[in-house]
Amino acid sequence: MALLASPLAWSHGSVTPQAVDIKDLEPLGDEWREENPYRDHPQQELAIDIGARAYNSNCAACHGLEAKSGGIAPDLRELENGAWGDEWFKERVINGAERNGRVLMPRMADYVSQEGLWAIRTWLETVSMETTGQ
Numbered sequence: 400m401a402l403l404a405s406p407l408a409w410s411h412g413s414v415t416p417q418a419v420d421i422k423d424l425e426p427l428g429d430e431w432r433e434e435n436p437y438r439d440h441p442q443q444e445l446a447i448d449i450g451a452r453a454y455n456s457n458c459a460a461c462h463g464l465e466a467k468s469g470g471i472a473p474d475l476r477e478l479e480n481g482a483w484g485d486e487w488f489k490e491r492v493i494n495g496a497e498r499n500g501r502v503l504m505p506r507m508a509d510y511v512s513q514e515g516l517w518a519i520r521t522w523l524e525t526v527s528m529e530t531t532g533q
Contacts (some may be wrong), residue, residue: 416507417456419515421449427513431493434485437521450522453515457507466526472504476528484527485520492516 425442437446454466461472468474478484495506507516524530 416505416510417453419449419453419457419511419518421512421514421518424449424514424518427517431489431508431513432517433489434482435488435517435520435524437517438524443521446518446521447525448522449515450518450520453511454519454522457511458519461504466523475523476526476531476533478523478527480524480527480529484524488516488520488523 423442423445424437425440427436437443440446454462455464458466458475462475463469463472466475478488491504492507492511495502496504511519
């Protein structure tokens, strides 16, 4: 009974994706980029701001506030910065994750634009363990 009353019991699972306001970000087109296009870009700071808001509305319920997982989903602060981390991130947001027919993470690219997802990635690099020295 205590588990059912726990906020964590309800924080994972069906999360309705929220719109991400990307109108001021440079459009990226339909073809997915291989690496984060907003890293070292003139709009990097804007992407970080948009990414923080987008993460909180679409990812924090499962991955935790400030990307600090409570154990339900991977701690995204552990995601490597740079191209290798981009590859893993892109794979997950485009394809989601399933195990034994159970959806662990929805295909976020079905709900959030490439611009919004790369903005989230840009923000994640600001809180990564690599960046913060943890």
